[in-house]
Amino acid sequence: MRTRRSAAAIAVAGVLSLAVAACGSSNSGGGSSSGTSGTPKLPLKAGENAASESITPGKKGGTLNVLSSEGFQYLDPGSSYFALDYGVVYATQRPLFTFMPNSQTQLSPDLATVIPTASNGGITDGGKTVTVHIQPNVKFAPPVNRTVTSQDVAFAIERMANPNVGNGYWGSYFQSAIVGAASAKGGPISGIQTPNSTTLVIHLTATVANTIVQALSLPGSAPVPSSVVAPLDKHAPTKYGVTQLTATGPYMIQGEQNGNNIASGYTPGKSLTLVRNPNWSASTYAGPYKPPASLNQINISIGGSPSVTGPQVLKGSDMVEFDTPTHATVQEAYQHYPSQITFTTGAGDHYMTLNNSKPPFNNVNLRRAVYANLNREAIIKEKGGALTGEPGTHFIYPGTAGFTEAGGYPGPNYPWAIHPSGDLAVAKQYMKKAGYPSGKYTGSATVSVVASDNGQDELAINQIVKQDLTQLGFKVNLAQVDQSVMYTKCQTPKDEVDACPSGGWLRDFNDPFSIMYPTLSAAAITPTVTENFGQVKNAQLDSLMTKAHTTVNPTQAANLWGQADRYAVDQAVSVPEDFDNQPNVFSSNVKWVGDLWDEGEVNFSYTSLK
Amino acid sequence: MSTGAPDILLGAEGAPSSFELAAGEIVALSPRQLFWRRFRADRVAMASAVVIMVVVLIAILAPVVVHLFGLPDPEQQNTNLLGAFGQATGPSGHDPLGVDSLGEDTLSRIIYGIRISMLIGVTGTVLAALLGTIVGLAAGFYGRWLDTLLMRIVDVFLAFPVIVLGLGIADACSIQGCLQIGGHSVITPGVVTVIFIITISSFTYIARIVRGQVLSLREKEFIEAAHSLGASNRRILFREILPNVTTPLIVYSSLLIPVNILLEAALAFLGVGVKPPTPDLGAMISSAGGDLLNGNPAWWNMIFPGVALLIIVLAFNLLGDGLLDALNPKGDR
Numbered sequence: 020m021r022t023r024r025s026a027a028a029i030a031v032a033g034v035l036s037l038a039v040a041a042c043g044s045s046n047s048g049g050g051s052s053s054g055t056s057g058t059p060k061l062p063l064k065a066g067e068n069a070a071s072e073s074i075t076p077g078k079k080g081g082t083l084n085v086l087s088s089e090g091f092q093y094l095d096p097g098s099s100y101f102a103l104d105y106g107v108v109y110a111t112q113r114p115l116f117t118f119m120p121n122s123q124t125q126l127s128p129d130l131a132t133v134i135p136t137a138s139n140g141g142i143t144d145g146g147k148t149v150t151v152h153i154q155p156n157v158k159f160a161p162p163v164n165r166t167v168t169s170q171d172v173a174f175a176i177e178r179m180a181n182p183n184v185g186n187g188y189w190g191s192y193f194q195s196a197i198v199g200a201a202s203a204k205g206g207p208i209s210g211i212q213t214p215n216s217t218t219l220v221i222h223l224t225a226t227v228a229n230t231i232v233q234a235l236s237l238p239g240s241a242p243v244p245s246s247v248v249a250p251l252d253k254h255a256p257t258k259y260g261v262t263q264l265t266a267t268g269p270y271m272i273q274g275e276q277n278g279n280n281i282a283s284g285y286t287p288g289k290s291l292t293l294v295r296n297p298n299w300s301a302s303t304y305a306g307p308y309k310p311p312a313s314l315n316q317i318n319i320s321i322g323g324s325p326s327v328t329g330p331q332v333l334k335g336s337d338m339v340e341f342d343t344p345t346h347a348t349v350q351e352a353y354q355h356y357p358s359q360i361t362f363t364t365g366a367g368d369h370y371m372t373l374n375n376s377k378p379p380f381n382n383v384n385l386r387r388a389v390y391a392n393l394n395r396e397a398i399i400k401e402k403g404g405a406l407t408g409e410p411g412t413h414f415i416y417p418g419t420a421g422f423t424e425a426g427g428y429p430g431p432n433y434p435w436a437i438h439p440s441g442d443l444a445v446a447k448q449y450m451k452k453a454g455y456p457s458g459k460y461t462g463s464a465t466v467s468v469v470a471s472d473n474g475q476d477e478l479a480i481n482q483i484v485k486q487d488l489t490q491l492g493f494k495v496n497l498a499q500v501d502q503s504v505m506y507t508k509c510q511t512p513k514d515e516v517d518a519c520p521s522g523g524w525l526r527d528f529n530d531p532f533s534i535m536y537p538t539l540s541a542a543a544i545t546p547t548v549t550e551n552f553g554q555v556k557n558a559q560l561d562s563l564m565t566k567a568h569t570t571v572n573p574t575q576a577a578n579l580w581g582q583a584d585r586y587a588v589d590q591a592v593s594v595p596e597d598f599d600n601q602p603n604v605f606s607s608n609v610k611w612v613g614d615l616w617d618e619g620e621v622n623f624s625y626t627s628l629k
Numbered sequence: 630m631s632t633g634a635p636d637i638l639l640g641a642e643g644a645p646s647s648f649e650l651a652a653g654e655i656v657a658l659s660p661r662q663l664f665w666r667r668f669r670a671d672r673v674a675m676a677s678a679v680v681i682m683v684v685v686l687i688a689i690l691a692p693v694v695v696h697l698f699g700l701p702d703p704e705q706q707n708t709n710l711l712g713a714f715g716q717a718t719g720p721s722g723h724d725p726l727g728v729d730s731l732g733e734d735t736l737s738r739i740i741y742g743i744r745i746s747m748l749i750g751v752t753g754t755v756l757a758a759l760l761g762t763i764v765g766l767a768a769g770f771y772g773r774w775l776d777t778l779l780m781r782i783v784d785v786f787l788a789f790p791v792i793v794l795g796l797g798i799a800d801a802c803s804i805q806g807c808l809q810i811g812g813h814s815v816i817t818p819g820v821v822t823v824i825f826i827i828t829i830s831s832f833t834y835i836a837r838i839v840r841g842q843v844l845s846l847r848e849k850e851f852i853e854a855a856h857s858l859g860a861s862n863r864r865i866l867f868r869e870i871l872p873n874v875t876t877p878l879i880v881y882s883s884l885l886i887p888v889n890i891l892l893e894a895a896l897a898f899l900g901v902g903v904k905p906p907t908p909d910l911g912a913m914i915s916s917a918g919g920d921l922l923n924g925n926p927a928w929w930n931m932i933f934p935g936v937a938l939l940i941i942v943l944a945f946n947l948l949g950d951g952l953l954d955a956l957n958p959k960g961d962r
Contacts, residue, residue: 279920326924346922351716397708404714472900475919479730482906486706497904 052351053354072361074121076311077610077627081149085319085621086328087341090288094272094281095260096238097178098423100187101526103341109614110317111266111291112241115151115172115219116232117308118616119314123365123607127308130154130167130267135232135573139394141224146226146571151219151235154305158264158298161276163244166265171242178248179239181205183255188527192234197498205252226569229576230606233528237597242267247279268491269312269624271296293317293623310624317623329604333359337628339608339621346403349602353406359605363619365418366558367525368411369398371594372486372552374517377465379493380553384453386591389518392487394444398596401479407602411440411595414535415584418615420573421531424581428598431585446491459492469508469517474500477521480596484520509552512544519552521596529616531580532568539587540564555592639675667955674951680944682867687903688744698725704790704906715772717920727929728912731906735930739910739937745909749820757889758882761832762874770847770866780840782922783833791951792895795826799901827889838881842874869928876956884949887942893961894938910934 065370092101096112099105109117117129126134132152135141141150142435157167180203181194194200198210210222223231234240251259255269263279264272274286284292294316301309325340332338334357344352344360352360373389380386395410402408412430415421418626430436434445447458455461460582466488470481481499487496500508509519527533537543541556563586567579587593600617605611612625645954658666668674691894693704704715710732712718719727726735786794802822806814816825844854847870855865894911896902898918903909917930 153771249801324922326922329924345924346716350716353714394708397706400708400711402715404712406714475730475916475923478905482731483706483708486704486906494715499900499904511635 026068027313029226032418034492072439072612072615074119074331074625076313076625077629079311079313079627080315081136081313081628082316082318082337083314083533083623083626083628084338085317086323086332086338087319087326088323089342090321093260093289094264094285095184095187095257096241096243097175097184101622105292105617106247106341106620106623107291107303107319108238108241109268110601110615111264111272111296113157113167113240113241113267114133114196114236114238115153116236116240118236118529118614119308120308120612120614120622121229123616124420125307126233126529128305129236129308130157130172130242132305135228140234142228142571143458144222146228146569147223149221149223149231154216155217156300157267157303159242159244160271160296160298162278163265164298165244165245166216167234169219169241171229171244172219172240173213174245174248174376174587175210175212175239175241177203177208178205178243178252180208181252181257183252183257184259185256186239187561188234188237190238191533192230192237192527196223196225196227197411198224210461214480218248220417222282222381226571229571230530230532233530236528250400253487265300265506266296269296269299269301269310270294270317287320291319291321293319311620311625311627312480313627314623323399327520330607332561335604336608339609339611339626341459341482341621344602345554346362349403349406352602352604355581356604356607358611359607361603361613361619362406363601363603363613363615364417364598365615366599366618367523368414368523368598369523369596370411370414371518371520371596372522372554373593374515375592376512376554376556377515377517379460379462379466382453383590384449385460386594387433387435388446388453388491389488390591390594391438391449392441392443392491393594393596394439394441394483394487396440397598398480401476401483402599403476403490403602407600408597409600409604411597412436412439412537413584413588413595415531415580416526416534416598419529419531419534419579421567421580421584424578425584425588426581431588433588435591436588442486442488443490454494457492461492464494466493466495466496466517467515468495469516470497470499470520471505473500473502480521484518488518510548510550512546512554516552520629522552523599525618531577531584532564535580535583535587536564536568539592553593557590557592560586560590560592633655645804664955668951669706671951671954673947674955677944677947678799679950680940681948683763684743684941684944687740687810688747691740691744694740698736698739700724700771701734703733703737703741705733705907706906716925717930719929726933727927729916729930730925735904735913735933737912739934740915741908742910742934743941744811744904745820745907746890746893746938749823749827749893749903750886751862753824753889753893754831754882754886756824756828757831757842757885758835759879760828761835762839762871762878764832765834765841765874766866766871768836768864769840770870776840780838786829786833789830791830791892792899794830795892795896795903796828798822798826799896804833819904819907823893823896826896827892830892831885831889833883834885835878838877839874842877843870846870846873874934880949880953880956883945887945887949890938890942910938914938 059314063586088257089103091107091578093104093106094107095313096108099108113130115129115131116126116134119127120123130153132154133139135149135151153169153172159165159167169322178184179189183206197208199208200210210414212220214220221231247263247265248259251257251263262282264275265279270293272281273294275281327339329344332340333352373386375381399405399408399410409428413425415425435449438445450458471477481497485495485497508514509516520604524534524538537550539551539555540561543549543551544554560583561584566578567583570576570579603613603619608629610627610629612617612622615621690904710718710728711720711753717728717730726736733795756764764779766774799822802816803819807816816822842903852869853863855869893902897909897911898915902911913930915928
């Protein structure tokens, strides 16, 4: 799971279908419409949905000013795992593949020449071997200046296993999947071969080629020059990306050409300046991803409050807000600057985990009762209203393969799952089935709920959760703590937390594996830490997920993931809260293009000035 | 009780009608009569007393008051009352003082919030007065090593910044409670924790005042006389000394109540006091502040609880001043 931008992460569902329905309507608003789940909707106007964005560039040249309250975590492509960092990393680096900015599903070659498939010979051995050919004329930025080779890509992938690099997804997607990678620490891996300077062959331990191809769209597959990086990787943590960096993308950090030293263009916590990479060429893309790189320069200012920067961006020019805008900014933009805000669907989800491994929530009917009574509509109201989310109805969120197969926006048609505003009567039925004839919990257990106190939204949601549990007779011990403490508590099995509301998840790529497996599989549970907060150990669910993961045919795989998702709802292993929409705001003269697959984060390579 | 001679009232202008006297007649008034005469003449203190009585009635009868006004329960969430963007909405016919970010009625929460403020402020002060009196009596009367020990403990408590001490205790006790005995927490999270904080941070002042009074009183002739007559220490402490420290105790406690109400509000404002959904004036102001930072200036959730807090604290302060004047007219302010 990538780290989200702070402020409530927001995501979408329903808005997509709404926007389609709204296409062609006037900007004057008008009557309200309804989402597929019955959520009252504000009138959406054409152009407000990022899914309909045009990626045709505006004028060539100009400087874009970006305002961000948060700083960057890692600019090293091997370490980067933060939505905000991705904005810079994808502008300065070229992974093997990249998702089209206006799509959540369309993978495009970036450094590679083509997407490997079984039909083009890129996926062979029944899905256990992936062969990637890279563009022959891509060069590293100055002062390295040499041509990128497949060995540079292999080195980049191998260094993800280096503990000093601290890659956040190596263990999830590569470590057990690539032959010889299980015990790798940054050195050569036997399953990664480079028969020539433009070919990379990856041997897999199972038929998981589809997932690996998608995972190679992550920044870690971007080539890095070992002559520069290897000495820096000897430091713990690596110093690559801190003081030195080498670009392959359309932009580089100012000053990089001076011995790869980025100090003159990047002051952590204050500012970052991107300038053109003189060695970059638009002709080195196979397409459809072909960034126009219209902007001459991008100045990113770090610091300041989103409540201040949001209005500045809306009323100013040449500006983009990097943060999640505040509710007030969203409201102002929606009402007065409708052409300067977009909402990106499929920007993650939130859910409440219930501890499946111990009483009281090891009882499936108790979990169903909680599921039935949770007022998801109220939760969305607290997040900023209908524009910023849709009630969660299952676990694979919009824009991801398997979402439609699992039931789309309405979700699986189980009695406990079909009332987004909560239904106490249905909940009481399941309380009775769980052995509580009065419809209320009469056991002795006190339900421990650990929740984040970061922000008014979360504090309010915690109260909604508490009220909904209390209505079912549970005695609730709600601990509201800092978000990092909440995650630590919920990730630690021995702490035996009963419920963790508002856990957020952001997929890494368009594969349901990256949503469901880390959060719901027994294999994800270790004695010390797990992303499976609810400690779900369901053999049938594991079997369904494994089957889906190892199915090579994408259509069949999506169907199997849909089955697994529906089964997870049947077992009420957790309670989905919402599918998030991410708003983004920008100045009126900015031809904004956001990466739909990355919360709508601005894509500097495609964004331009009007 | 030995309290010395009653004041002598000479017939004078402004004397109350019940004490109408012939010219030159001299009447003795009890201390209580004197107190009441002086206090009744202080209109501000009287008005404050009336306000406090109303506040106390509201606190005690909060459910009835809320029902009379046709208001929803203070913890009843109704997000349908929020704006389209999830923002709290202002005063309306349905909710006279608006609603908060969960759609809870602000007036209803203020009424119940007053109840919590009074409960914590008064209970905390009473417990602090009790503890402070015991410590002060023991230290002042027995002196020597016990005095040294108790006063150094008091010094230690005084050395801590109250808010920081409160934050620490409240945070430590916020999940499991504190002082586990037999598997149960004596100090449970929420109201009990806040009362505990108030008690241990306030008793020190009262202990010092009481000790000072006792040190002075124990040298008085009537104490010597009691000793001479063979009175036990317990009798001297509780029948001779304690009644004589009552006046400063009442005055100081009345002034301590608003301080403690503010301390409770401050702790709630900082997020470590009474926990939601329990209505609390400080927490309401804090929550409104959070909304403001989020770009949603729900002024009604800040102003109205603030005004309620202001009225309560001001009334108690003015009442305390009135009591001080009435009970100790020669004392310095």
